[in-house]
Structure formats: C-alpha cells, structure tokens
Amino acid sequence: MLASSAVFRRQQFLIRSLGGYSDHIDSRRMQDIRSMSGTTFEADAENVMREITSVLDPSKHKGQAGKIAVIGGCREYTGAPYFAAISALKIGADLSHVFCTKDAAPVIKSYSPELIVHPILEESYNISGLEDEERRCISSKILAEVDKWMERFDCLVVGPGLGRDPYLLECVSEIMKHARQSNVPIVIDGTSITYLMDIAQDGLFLVTNSIALVSGYPLAVLTPNVNEYKRLVQKVLNCEVNDRDAPELLQSLAKQIGGVTILQKGKSDLISDGEIAKSVSIYGSPRRCGGQGDILSGSVAVFLSWARAKGKATTSQMNPTVLGCIAGSALLRKAASLAFKDKKRSTLTTDIIECLGRSLEDICPAC
C-alpha cells in the first residue's frame, strides 16, 4: 500500500506539473505519465487470479470457499439476481443467498435449487394504504431478518435487479448500513449506484442514506456501467466524462468517495481505489446482451472474499478489493470469449455463465 501511494503521489505530481486535468493534456502525454510512474497500467490479471483463487482442500468445510448474498430482484427483474448469485456458485463459492421481494422469490427459486432465496423485501405497491408506523414496522422486520444472516456473509452484492422503488431502496440502504457496521464487503451494482446519488440530490431521504452510505468505507466496490458512471462523475466531481484522461478521472472519483474501489465497465474495465488505477483489457465478446454486468458483480464478490481470506499471504501490495475486481473482470471476459467462440450471435448470459468454470480451470486447475 505504501509503495502504491508513493506511485500515486508521483503520478499526481507529474500531472500537476503538466497542468492537471483542466489543461487538456493529450493522451500521448498521459501515456508518458503512466509509464514514467513505473506502474504497469494493464493488470497482470492471470497472476492475480492464480494468487487469490481459493485452493480446494479436503480439510476445508462448507462455507470456507465463500458465502455470498445478493440483495436484488423485484417484480420486473428476476434474471439479474439469479445471474449474480449463480455465477458466484459456478466460480467456486459454497453458498449463495438471494434476498428479494416476495413476488420475485418463487421465480428465482424456480431457476435453480442451488440458491437460498429469502422472500423478504417489499415494494411500495404491496404496502400502499398502510400507515407510516406500519411501514416502519415492516422495515424493521426485514432488517431483523437480514441481520440474522449478516455476520455469516463474506460479501454482499447489492443492486442486481433491484429496480427503483423508493420504499425498497430505503430498506436496502438500512441493510447496507448494517453490513458496514459488521465490516462485510459490499459490491454495489446497477441502478442502485445512481439512485444513491439521486437520493442525495433530491433529498428524498437523509443524507446518510446517500453517498455517505459508502463514502470512506474501504470494503465498498461500485461497478458502474457507462450510464451509471457518467451520473456518478457528474454528481460527485461535477464534470463530464472524457476518454482522454479516464484513469485519472476514475482515480479522483474513488478518492473523492473516500477510497472506495470503483470498477468502471466498458471496452476495457478500469479499476481504482483512489491510490492506483488498473485496467483489464483481455478480449471478451462483441455480444452486449444484458446480464453480463450481473455476472461480473457475483464474480467480483467471490474473488474479493478469496483475496481478503488470503490477506497478507498475497505477494501483491494491492488492496484485496482491487484484486477482486481485476480477477472478477478477467474471468467474466474470458468466459464471454469462450462462449462467443461456440455460440456466436446467439451467445446469451446463461452461455457465459456455463463457461465460467472452464475459464477459471484454464488458469487455476482444480488439481
């Protein structure tokens, strides 16, 4: 960490000495800065995967390879939480839970008997006509139900298929507060990322329910797609996104949100915890079918848990959240590439999920 912050300070010094963002440094000069700083911008993703992947060992018991919970799934979206949760299992986690709305639960259960599905969340339409006191009582029960499990989880994935219902999101923001109090890592995906920002803007809820929810929490990972990222940058840094100085902008954003890790999804995935910026550009697939971001969130959750479990045993000085993002991104891309080789235009998210195991096996053989 010390070494990487020294590198970061040197990068910042070089950037400042060349005039900072506002002076429109061209991409060539930015490349020079990156190479001068002594860091390799492209992550050595395969080595990271080898280093953090949990070893299969007969002495281990159920749960030691990871217990993941996905908070997501509502009346509209049932696929997204399933994709995230099943991906976690296919990569090697032992247990995968889904906390979703009552309507979504039977559907998600019917996709797979492997998932442990908790039908506990409520949307506004289901509680319309209730007094405020009754609504608060329902929220408390939901929170108590999740709390029973919280300490057992190695990572929460909040957001896949969560939608935008205000009552539901208010409950989920409370769940996130409890996760933070219990030091459980949180991967925040989907519309909930930008919704948190909307809350701040609209003042719908207390400021503590907004970006402050994750700000300064080093175990938080945000995985914005192109739209979600644009809105985050606008709200937090009050500027527009440009491709020219993408890593530097990402690094500033992560720093501004108090050192959370951000995985900016795109043609290359960019990752920063505010200290360093890394890229994963392994070739994936030209298919842009919906659901690939959901696989990514489940994948990051597993690798992040494994990286934390290895702790100081890894030779890398990088933050475990960054290592988790690098490995999660690389595996999704490899699986997408493998699936596309076979299915071409008809490649779907479920095909990519089927390739996760083989893609990891190619890099870290099970035995």
Ligand SMILES: NC(=O)C1=CN([C@@H]2O[C@H](COP(=O)(O)OP(=O)(O)OC[C@H]3O[C@@H](n4cnc5c(N)ncnc54)[C@H](O)[C@@H]3O)[C@@H](O)[C@H]2O)[C@@H](O)CC1
């Ligand atoms: N099967 C499912 O249940 C799925 C549910 N999903 C959920 O659907 C909800 C909405 O997610 P979306 O990702 O659609 O919302 P976004 O706000 O990211 O996307 C909305 C629209 O933005 C445009 N767009 C997307 N990528 C773009 C790019 N690279 N450049 C320019 N425009 C672009 C597209 O027209 C897209 O329909 C989330 O809650 C998410 O979790 C998705 O995860 C997909 C799968």
Ligand SMILES: Nc1ncnc2c1ncn2[C@@H]1O[C@H](COP(=O)(O)OP(=O)(O)OP(=O)(O)O)[C@@H](O)[C@H]1O
């Ligand atoms: N233009 C691109 N070229 C290559 N790969 C891409 C491109 N855009 C995204 N990806 C890959 O697809 C993954 C998912 O990114 P995407 O932008 O589709 O997320 P998303 O919109 O959140 O997906 P979802 O449909 O699950 O919500 C990224 O991690 C990245 O590896």
Ligand SMILES: [Mg+2]
């Ligand atoms: Mg998404």
